Amino acid sequence: MKRQVPLLITFTVGAVLILSTFFPPVETMGEDFSLYFDIIAVFAFFLGGGNLIRVNSDAIAKKKKGWGFSMVTMAGFFIMLAAGLLKLWNPGGIRGDVAGTGSMFQLLYDWIFNPLGATMYALLAFYVASASYRAFRAKNRDATILLVAAFIILLGRTPLGVYATSWIPESFSILQIPNLAIWIMSSPNLAGQRAIMIGIALGVVSMSLRLILGVERTYLGVDSE
Amino acid sequence: MTVTRKSKPFLTPIILVLVFLVFLSASLFAQETASGISVAPPANVVASDFNYDRGEQAEVRWKLSSDDNGSAGVIGYEIFRAGVGSEDFVSVGLALPGESYFLDKDVQKGVGYVYKVAALYSGGQSFSDVSNAVIPELEMINWNLLNLFIIGLLIAASVIYFISHAKKGRKLFIRKIAGLEAIDEAIGRATEMGRPILFIPGINDMDDVQTIAGITILGRVARMVADYDIKINMPVSRSIVMTTARETIKEAYAGAGRPDAYNDDMVRYVTDEQFGYVAAVDGIMVREKPATCFYLGAFFAESLILAETGNSIGAIQIAGTAQPAQLPFFVAACDYTLIGEELFAASAYLSNEPKQLGSLKGQDIGKSLAMIIIIIGVISATISRAWGGSFFIWLSEFVNKISTIQN
Numbered sequence: 001m002k003r004q005v006p007l008l009i010t011f012t013v014g015a016v017l018i019l020s021t022f023f024p025p026v027e028t029m030g031e032d033f034s035l036y037f038d039i040i041a042v043f044a045f046f047l048g049g050g051n052l053i054r055v056n057s058d059a060i061a062k063k064k065k066g067w068g069f070s071m072v073t074m075a076g077f078f079i080m081l082a083a084g085l086l087k088l089w090n091p092g093g094i095r096g097d098v099a100g101t102g103s104m105f106q107l108l109y110d111w112i113f114n115p116l117g118a119t120m121y122a123l124l125a126f127y128v129a130s131a132s133y134r135a136f137r138a139k140n141r142d143a144t145i146l147l148v149a150a151f152i153i154l155l156g157r158t159p160l161g162v163y164a165t166s167w168i169p170e171s172f173s174i175l176q177i178p179n180l181a182i183w184i185m186s187s188p189n190l191a192g193q194r195a196i197m198i199g200i201a202l203g204v205v206s207m208s209l210r211l212i213l214g215v216e217r218t219y220l221g222v223d224s225e
Numbered sequence: 226m227t228v229t230r231k232s233k234p235f236l237t238p239i240i241l242v243l244v245f246l247v248f249l250s251a252s253l254f255a256q257e258t259a260s261g262i263s264v265a266p267p268a269n270v271v272a273s274d275f276n277y278d279r280g281e282q283a284e285v286r287w288k289l290s291s292d293d294n295g296s297a298g299v300i301g302y303e304i305f306r307a308g309v310g311s312e313d314f315v316s317v318g319l320a321l322p323g324e325s326y327f328l329d330k331d332v333q334k335g336v337g338y339v340y341k342v343a344a345l346y347s348g349g350q351s352f353s354d355v356s357n358a359v360i361p362e363l364e365m366i367n368w369n370l371l372n373l374f375i376i377g378l379l380i381a382a383s384v385i386y387f388i389s390h391a392k393k394g395r396k397l398f399i400r401k402i403a404g405l406e407a408i409d410e411a412i413g414r415a416t417e418m419g420r421p422i423l424f425i426p427g428i429n430d431m432d433d434v435q436t437i438a439g440i441t442i443l444g445r446v447a448r449m450v451a452d453y454d455i456k457i458n459m460p461v462s463r464s465i466v467m468t469t470a471r472e473t474i475k476e477a478y479a480g481a482g483r484p485d486a487y488n489d490d491m492v493r494y495v496t497d498e499q500f501g502y503v504a505a506v507d508g509i510m511v512r513e514k515p516a517t518c519f520y521l522g523a524f525f526a527e528s529l530i531l532a533e534t535g536n537s538i539g540a541i542q543i544a545g546t547a548q549p550a551q552l553p554f555f556v557a558a559c560d561y562t563l564i565g566e567e568l569f570a571a572s573a574y575l576s577n578e579p580k581q582l583g584s585l586k587g588q589d590i591g592k593s594l595a596m597i598i599i600i601i602g603v604i605s606a607t608i609s610r611a612w613g614g615s616f617f618i619w620l621s622e623f624v625n626k627i628s629t630i631q632n
Contacts, residue, residue, distance in 0.1 A: 021367075021370065021373075022366065022367055022370055022373075022374050023365065023366060023367070024277060024278050024279045024363065024364055024365070024366075024367055025279065025363060025365060027279055028279070034432070037430075037431075037432050040465065041430065041463075041464070041465055044463075044464035044465045044467075044468060045464050046464075047464050047467065047468060047494075048463075048464030048467060048494035048497075049494075051464075051467065051493055051494045052493075052494050052495070052496075055490060055493045065512065066508070066512050069508060116500070116501075116504070117498070117499075117500040117501065120500035120501075120503050120504050120530065121500055121526060123530055124526060124529060124530055127529045127530055127533040127558075128529060130533060131529060131532075131533055131554065131557040131558050132557070134557060134558075135553075135556070135557035193549050196549050196552070196564060196565045197549060197565075198592070198595050199564075199565045199566035199592070200547045200549075200565040200566055200569075202380065202566060202588045202591040202592055202595075203547070203565060203566035203567075203568070203569030203570060203588065204434050204547070204569060205377065205380050205381065205384070205588070205591065206380075206384055206569060206570075206584050206585065206587060206588040206591075207434060207437070207438060207569040207572075207584075208434065209381055209384050209385070209584065210573065210581065210584050211437070213385075213388075215388060215580050215581060215584065216441060216572060216573070216581065218440075218441040218444035218445065218473070218572050218576070219437065219440050219441055219444065219469065219473055220472075220476065
């Protein structure tokens, strides 16, 4: 029973979602199932919040390695929660908009939360540089092709690329670096991307069928029937 | 005799008044020129039922105003709707200059409607005649998706055929996937080093098939982790993923005969916020220095930040995602990358079960079908463009039609 009920739910929901694509009268059922997921997610949010408090308070109580980070997490969690729930410093009072201008919640969001998120995102620029350095080393034939293609594309998008090959006559304009860069992006690169997309689509179909038909049961913790 | 001219005391004010009136009328006329010239109304407004829906949409088409020619005359169109027999028209939407189509998504099945369209100009609106009546109706089948239905049916049939084929015990050849072959090695390394394994199932929820694929691989990995008695650490960004992952790991430990070794803290919720999650996971990596990192699921801008941090601590990294834009980052920063379909094939591949492997074989039929369609399309389009020929033109259009999905 513990196995049969989840399998039955998976089959029903999966089959209805497929049918709703092709048969308009079933569309509403497909939308309803998506709504059920949102309802379950709301309840699960409390589980997540509870887990966050439990794990971090445990780390603080037992002074585990890195418990200071847990302190910061808990402080951030409760301050933000209080600012939102009690609508602290809210110009409209308790009935006003939680994100009203000047409210503590909005101030925390604008001046702490957003800059911290932007800082993490900004790290990406440095990581792109270090990853490119490793990826573009001409260790073998494939890496060399990657290096040459990347070099042409980078150069083709700068004024230097335009200037360096502007002397090539119009009849051979494909050899001008900016045009080569466009060709690489729109032909070999796009073809490769589309091949990956087709593979992904087929993979999704195959995996969905395995789940709907109950062939794939690893998520239930069992390998086979 | 001195002749003196008789002065005319009223003449000067009259001239001044006349000049003022001329200027006033000129300025008023200029104002009307700028804002008051009417434009021609749109014509031939035709309303029709939107095909293959639940009867909740109607289409409106019209012939553009003759003044809609790129000059500043027509600044847009406003679409009005009323019930059949009613004069009470209400505005239902706007369209840009040059547009002659509007989809009304707010109608009721079985109710009759009429439309009229107004060309908007700076001084007002110029209304068309009232359209024909339309009654939106429910259609049982979306025939626009017939091609998708047939292709899907073919692929599904081949998957089911190969699953049943494999059930009979026939041997199937499946090519080796390096990233999946390396899972044993990666877990073995963690065992030797006595360090934990970090498993990241992406940042999307359980309604994303990539997350489901990640969780199915987690089941296999957790089984090996339980067998080798090493620690697995799984910070997640979604509560439902947390509960699902816990169940999966718990069952894997039970399957390995060590249910008491399972601990709920193996999976912990961090935050739904993308970069907050990245900051937390990076911190865990730097502090706990896992020997192996798995990134299997849906990833976005955080992919490279996670993978480069993992690289900096010297972990073996196995990644897999179906986000094409993130694949280059994983390829550059990780030891092994499951590219697109390999992520979905992973669980079947690792299970080594004939039934599951059969589904992979069925997937190959779909790939062959795609290849055949692409080759025929490329050849027919090239020949028809270069030399013409009615057969190749028809073939090229046919291939284009069957591979295009209409809504």
